Amino acid sequence: MAEFTLHDLQCFDAVIRTGGFQPAAAILHRSHPAVFAAVAKLERQLDLILLDRSGYRVRPTEAGLSFHRRARSLLHELEGLRVHAAQLSMGEESDIHVVIGDLCPRPRVLGTLGRFFAQCPGTRLHLHFESVSGPWERLFDDKADLILHWIDKGDARVEWIDLGKVPFIPVVAPGFLPQPIEQPITLEKMQAFTQCVMRDSARHSPQQDYFVIEGAPQCMVADQGMKKEIILQGLGWGHMPRFLIEDELRDGRLLSIAGRHLPGRIEELVVARRRDRPHGPVASRLWDHVQQEAPGLLRALPGELGL
Known part of the structure; x- marks a missing residue:
């Protein structure tokens, strides 16, 4: 059996992962004929049929699937070796x-x-x-x-x-909610009160919202320190990491409203x-x-x- 090359394995792997020669060529930045020839050469060298070409899309044969599993392990090790070599070649970062x-x-x-x-x-x-x-x-x-x-x-x-693990707890300042508030405290009841929310600092990724109640008035802040101060002053309510409010919960300056409908969260x-x-x-x-x-x-x- 002739020796196959890393290029042959990379082309075969790309065809399996993308489902065709054309998309494989695109992700490898090679021509369609070059990828097709590399996979055909690999099959000749192994004396195996790795791909079923009878349908609209090529599919791996049983032998192709088995060979691909081992090939992926090898390619993964080679990538790790490349990264390690790059690390070794680096000087101390400035x-x-x-x-x-x-x-x-x-x-x-x-x-x-x-x-x-x-x-x-x-x-x-x-x-x-x-x-x-x-x-x-x-x-x-x-x-x-x-x-x-x-x-x-x-x-x-x-x-x-x-x-x-960082528990997040929904909290309010004493007197923020009308007394007595009907129990249990639900999302619908909290919709009427200003919610203090962390602003997502991502610049181009889709903005993410956590703990946000749809339709509630909002106060947007950039950090947890400002959020804590706003809640302490009775200007809003929100979820806070427990380690930041332990003292305030202990001495009553903040009250937990966690319950079945507002369970909090652990990150x-x-x-x-x-x-x-x-x-x-x-x-x-x-x-x-x-x-x-x-x-x-x-x-x-x-x-x-x-x-």
């Missing part, structure tokens, strides 16, 4: 970009970053503070080396380190980076540093936070 999301406890995280970058005088830290889907947008626009936020853990482009705070991008030596050491500090990073905070 700039690192870190995005802190709106549910992140800033003092403890900033302390962790400060201790690390004190040991990296040749690298400038660029801090960005984003809300809602803003952190993800910067990450996928290649404008962030790390983000501290919550992510879609099903996205294969991302790897993460778990930091802790998983992580530090995340792109899995499909190379990372320089400083960014890699920062990742290891955060991983080492992760167990104690949030443990000392009040409330139901931490792993």
Whole structure:
């Protein structure tokens, strides 16, 4: 059996993933005849029929499916090797970009970053503070080396380190709601009251809304600190991360209205980076540093936070 090439495997993989030679050629930036010839050559070299060409769209044969599973593993390993080689070839970065999301406890995280970058005088830290889907947008626009936020853990482009669970609780100031308010408190009843909502800082991604009650008057804010102050002053109500309002809940300056209709929510705070991008030596050491500090990073905070 003759030796097949990486190019042959990439063409075959692209045909399987896209369902045809033309779309495979498009994603590989090659011509249709070149992709067709590479797959045909691969079949001759293996003495196997990998594709069923009898229908409108090509389909893998049983042998093709089995071969493709092994080929994908090999291609994945080769991609990892390419990324690793790119990391090895990088010098120390002059700039690192870190995005802190709106549910992140800033003092403890900033302390962790400060201790690390004190040991990296040749690298400038660029801090960005984003809300809602803003952190993800910067990450996928290649404008962030790390983000501290919550992510879609099903996205294969991302790897993460778990930091802790952040409960969000719907709260009001005493006297904000008429007394006595009829129980249970429902979404329909809260529709009449001003809701304080975090503004999505994403610039071009579809805007995301969380906890928003349709039709309710809104007060839009850029950060959790302003949101907390507005709720404390009785100018609106909203969901707040518990670690930010533990003292106020304890001394009665804020009241939880959580219940069956307003259950709140628990978000998983992580530090995340792109899995499909190379990372320089400083960014890699920062990742290891955060991983080492992760167990104690949030443990000392009040409330139901931490792993």
